[in-house]
Amino acid sequence: MTVTAGWYMTLAALLFGVGLVGIFLRRNALVMFMCIELMLNAVNLTFVAAGRAIGDLEGQVAVFFVLVVAAAEVVVGLAIIVAVFRQRASASVDELAELKG
Amino acid sequence: MSGELTWLIIALPLGGAVLLHFLGRFLGEPRAGWLASLTVGASFALSAWAAWPFIQGNGHPEQHLLFSWMPEVGASFEIRWDPLSALMALVVTGVGFLIHVFAIGYMHGDPRFHRFFTYLNLFTGSMLTLVLAGNYAMLFLGWELVGLCSYLLISFWFTRPSAAAAGKKAFVVNRIGDFGFMIALMLIFASFGTLSYPTVFEQAAEVLPEGTATLIGLLLLVGAAGKSAQVPLYVWLPDAMEGPTPVSALIHAATMVTAGVYVVARSAAIFELAPTASFVVAAVGAVTALWAATIAVAQNDIKRVLAYSTISQLGYMFMAVGLTAYVAGLFHLMTHAFFKALLFLGAGSVIHAMGDLQDIRRMGGLRSRMPVTFATVGLATLAIAGIPPLAGFWSKDEILGAAFAQGGPAVALYLIGLVTALLTAFYMGRWFVLVFLGEPRWPEGVEPHESPRVMTWPLVVLAALSLVGGFVNTPLFGLGLEHFLEPAFEGVTLAHPPEDLLTFLLLAGLGTAAGLAGVAMGYVTYTRPTWERFEAGLGRIWDAWSRGYGIDDLYGRTLVVPGRRLAEGLAFGVDARLVDGAVEGLGRLVARLGQVVRGVQTGLVRSYGVVFLAGLLLVMALTVWRAG
Amino acid sequence: MVELIVFVVGAVVALGGAVAVVVARNPVYSALGLLATLFSLGVFYVVHLAHMVAAVQIIVYAGAVMTLFLFVIMMIGVDRSEDTSETIPRHRIYLAVLAVGLLAVAGAAATGGRFSWVPAAVEGAETPNGTVQALAERLFTDWVLAFEVTALLLTIAAAGAIALAYFRREPVTEGDDR
Numbered sequence: 001m002t003v004t005a006g007w008y009m010t011l012a013a014l015l016f017g018v019g020l021v022g023i024f025l026r027r028n029a030l031v032m033f034m035c036i037e038l039m040l041n042a043v044n045l046t047f048v049a050a051g052r053a054i055g056d057l058e059g060q061v062a063v064f065f066v067l068v069v070a071a072a073e074v075v076v077g078l079a080i081i082v083a084v085f086r087q088r089a090s091a092s093v094d095e096l097a098e099l100k101g
Numbered sequence: 102m103s104g105e106l107t108w109l110i111i112a113l114p115l116g117g118a119v120l121l122h123f124l125g126r127f128l129g130e131p132r133a134g135w136l137a138s139l140t141v142g143a144s145f146a147l148s149a150w151a152a153w154p155f156i157q158g159n160g161h162p163e164q165h166l167l168f169s170w171m172p173e174v175g176a177s178f179e180i181r182w183d184p185l186s187a188l189m190a191l192v193v194t195g196v197g198f199l200i201h202v203f204a205i206g207y208m209h210g211d212p213r214f215h216r217f218f219t220y221l222n223l224f225t226g227s228m229l230t231l232v233l234a235g236n237y238a239m240l241f242l243g244w245e246l247v248g249l250c251s252y253l254l255i256s257f258w259f260t261r262p263s264a265a266a267a268g269k270k271a272f273v274v275n276r277i278g279d280f281g282f283m284i285a286l287m288l289i290f291a292s293f294g295t296l297s298y299p300t301v302f303e304q305a306a307e308v309l310p311e312g313t314a315t316l317i318g319l320l321l322l323v324g325a326a327g328k329s330a331q332v333p334l335y336v337w338l339p340d341a342m343e344g345p346t347p348v349s350a351l352i353h354a355a356t357m358v359t360a361g362v363y364v365v366a367r368s369a370a371i372f373e374l375a376p377t378a379s380f381v382v383a384a385v386g387a388v389t390a391l392w393a394a395t396i397a398v399a400q401n402d403i404k405r406v407l408a409y410s411t412i413s414q415l416g417y418m419f420m421a422v423g424l425t426a427y428v429a430g431l432f433h434l435m436t437h438a439f440f441k442a443l444l445f446l447g448a449g450s451v452i453h454a455m456g457d458l459q460d461i462r463r464m465g466g467l468r469s470r471m472p473v474t475f476a477t478v479g480l481a482t483l484a485i486a487g488i489p490p491l492a493g494f495w496s497k498d499e500i501l502g503a504a505f506a507q508g509g510p511a512v513a514l515y516l517i518g519l520v521t522a523l524l525t526a527f528y529m530g531r532w533f534v535l536v537f538l539g540e541p542r543w544p545e546g547v548e549p550h551e552s553p554r555v556m557t558w559p560l561v562v563l564a565a566l567s568l569v570g571g572f573v574n575t576p577l578f579g580l581g582l583e584h585f586l587e588p589a590f591e592g593v594t595l596a597h598p599p600e601d602l603l604t605f606l607l608l609a610g611l612g613t614a615a616g617l618a619g620v621a622m623g624y625v626t627y628t629r630p631t632w633e634r635f636e637a638g639l640g641r642i643w644d645a646w647s648r649g650y651g652i653d654d655l656y657g658r659t660l661v662v663p664g665r666r667l668a669e670g671l672a673f674g675v676d677a678r679l680v681d682g683a684v685e686g687l688g689r690l691v692a693r694l695g696q697v698v699r700g701v702q703t704g705l706v707r708s709y710g711v712v713f714l715a716g717l718l719l720v721m722a723l724t725v726w727r728a729g
Numbered sequence: 730m731v732e733l734i735v736f737v738v739g740a741v742v743a744l745g746g747a748v749a750v751v752v753a754r755n756p757v758y759s760a761l762g763l764l765a766t767l768f769s770l771g772v773f774y775v776v777h778l779a780h781m782v783a784a785v786q787i788i789v790y791a792g793a794v795m796t797l798f799l800f801v802i803m804m805i806g807v808d809r810s811e812d813t814s815e816t817i818p819r820h821r822i823y824l825a826v827l828a829v830g831l832l833a834v835a836g837a838a839a840t841g842g843r844f845s846w847v848p849a850a851v852e853g854a855e856t857p858n859g860t861v862q863a864l865a866e867r868l869f870t871d872w873v874l875a876f877e878v879t880a881l882l883l884t885i886a887a888a889g890a891i892a893l894a895y896f897r898r899e900p901v902t903e904g905d906d907r
Binding site: 705707708711718721722725726 | 817820823824827830831834837838841843
Binding site: 004025031048052065072 | 805
């Protein structure tokens with residue numbers, strides 16, 4: 001029984017789905033952030049698996065760039081969370097509803 | 102050749118206006134005035150230089166393209182330089198220059214001194230644009246600019262309600278004329294496909310049927326009647342006396358009001374094809390001449406007499422150009438510019454001396470106090486009365502001669518002209534006697550004095566011109582102006598006064614007799630202290646004259662009041678209720694809609710995420726469905 | 730056979746970690762769950778001969794990013810546990826509907842007859858060897874511009890983070906319009 005690309009794709013889809021559900025169910029900004037990381041990594045896995053199925057290195061190059069963007073995002077995102085926390089002493093996104101009409 | 106620099110004639114005063122607009126405040130008094138005068142003087146010198154070939158008799162009409170504007174419709178900035186525009190440019194800049202200089206003295210001490218000269222320069226530049234234009238579009242541009250400037254200048258002392266109202270009136274009445282003028286231009290464009298002079302004049306005979314030519318001619322007359330204050334659109338001119346006196350001189354002697362005469366003369370090729378329209382022009386002119394002369398008899402304001410006199414004299418010019426005696430009309434335009442400018446400036450000098458008093462019944466006896474003004478204005482009075490050998494005699498005589506020579510219905514016009522000449526001499530005599538002769542009737546505290554030299558020497562120059570200006574075109578000493586103007590009226594048949602000496606002498610004698618009789622009547626009546634009883638004795642006729650036949654009231658009742666009602670109805674009914682209601686209703690609708698829709702904006706990121714996800718799902722479903 | 734064992738073990742760990750991220754009430758447990766997932770993904774990368782990517786995954790994600798997360802968690806407070814009951818009305822109903830819809834679309838795509846996991850897959854393709862050298866050749870030739878822009882992005886992100894964390898808003902006082 002060989003492990004085909006489809007297996008990895010299925011696993012990536014499951015991870016992505018779990019991350020998606022987490023974003024909508026949790027209201028802690030930090031946890032939502034982690035869920036986003038989860039989704040990004042799920043996509044990374046599909047890149048690598050597809051690259052292997054095609055026999056090309058481009059998939060890994062794409063992963064590299066996603067990694068860098070994710071790192072940058074984490075840096076800025078966490079800074080925002082810290083800044084917000086200083087103002088309100090809370091990390092709940094539901095309390096950040098200043099734009100309510 | 103020399104014509105290539107003609108654009109500078111326009112550019113100099115316009116440039117002066119721009120310069121004064123920005124720097125006038127720093128130049129201050131009187132330098133701003135001298136700068137303005139200098140630009141107009143330079144324009145005059147340039148015009149004279151450029152007109153020299155025509156004076157020598159070897160010039161040709163030239164057309165200079167400065168730059169294209171709308172070439173498809175023949176509307177470009179191009180200059181027509183032919184004897185007609187040269188004559189107009191010389192009159193406008195020459196007389197304009199003297200008026201500018203006079204104004205330096207007259208406007209002394211006015212807080213908006215430099216602004217006044219900005220407007221004067223702009224006005225001169227606009228008028229030059231009008232007369233030097235090489236097509237009807239540019240002519241119209243100058244035409245409208247002149248209207249704007251007249252508005253600015255008449256209401257120059259806009260803090261006086263009457264001045265502001267007079268400016269508005271001049272503008273609105275001119276718009277009525279412009280309306281006809283614009284339709285005329287559209288008809289010209291529809292017929293020729295262009296507004297360019299050379300095309301229009303050369304092709305007129307082939308392209309225009311008589312009906313269209315008549316229509317264009319009549320519509321041009323509407324425009325000209327507005328600008329040149331002819332019956333029935335003359336009402337703005339007397340009110341325009343609210344402006345400073347140099348403005349009156351500039352508008353009524355040298356520039357604006359002659360625009361109508363100029364346009365008719367310029368369109369001679371069109372009027373050539375429409376004898377009916379031509380005759381209507383002449384008839385309107387004759388009626389205006391007599392109509393305004395009668396009103397002028399009974400006016401008591403020193404400037405209003407002159408204003409009605411101007412209308413009357415313009416009627417003469419219209420009569421001449423309507424009878425295709427274009428040379429005679431332009432000749433009178435020129436001499437009239439001299440002596441009427443002189444009269445207005447003299448009146449300005451008197452007003453200046455009397456401390457802004459304008460009622461001639463309270464003047465008198467100014468002869469000894471203002472000798473220069475007295476002498477020069479006296480000369481102008483004789484000139485306008487048509488006493489030989491002064492300028493007015495020659496030009497008026499030529500017009501009357503041309504009317505007489507034409508025969509038929511034109512003889513009626515001749516008779517009207519002769520009666521008008523008599524009236525003119527009478528009311529000018531009355532005016533002059535009441536102002537300068539007899540016993541002083543000044544109010545307390547007025548100490549008249551001669552005006553400063555900057556105001557008197559333009560008077561002297563104009564007096565000299567009024568004295569000799571007539572000799573440029575006389576049957577006895579050579580028809581200089583006629584030869585000068587010939588290139589401009591190529592292919593147009595010109596009407597002439599009778600050729601044989603006997604008829605000429607007879608007509609000249611009749612004209613002179615009318616003039617002398619009028620002046621004598623005026624002198625005899627008004628040097629006697631019983632003149633007030635004489636005026637009262639004329640009763641209701643005098644009353645009608647002094648009220649200008651009540652035309653202003655008539656217009657007010659029939660046009661202004663209904664117009665105002667309509668405007669109020671539109672403003673408070675249609676606009677305030679309907680238009681504003683629609684606008685405000687729309688605003689309220691949006692606001693109410695916003696109240697409903699604002700609930701969507703919860704501010705909760707996760708709710709927005711749900712919507713986002715729904716959109717994503719939609720796109721995915723669509724993709725799967727299409728991929729099938 | 731070896732790969733199958735590795736896949737099963739790795740998949741179980743990864744999914745377990747992912748579920749822990751979502752379910753844990755204390756963010757520290759969420760972070761640890763994420764760490765487990767990241768590690769098992771790193772293992773999968775090694776299986777795919779993506780050596781360079783695997784190394785970066787461990788160093789950058791499991792090392793730097795997770796440390797950063799934990800720092801922030803410590804700053805905000807480890808003892809905060811969250812109430813997981815839903816406060817937005819009908820939120821979960823909408824989510825359930827959407828989830829069903831998503832599954833339906835996925836099912837439709839899978840049973841549509843034209844579905845394949847990797848449409849461009851090559852039969853019997855050799856697994857590319859993701860060594861540092863091989864990856865660097867791509868990055869510094871075909872992708873050099875994107876690579877340089879990435880460097881710029883990181884610089885900007887760092888500057889932005891400092892700006893956000895360092896400058897505090899001054900308490901607003903009367904007459905002070907700075």
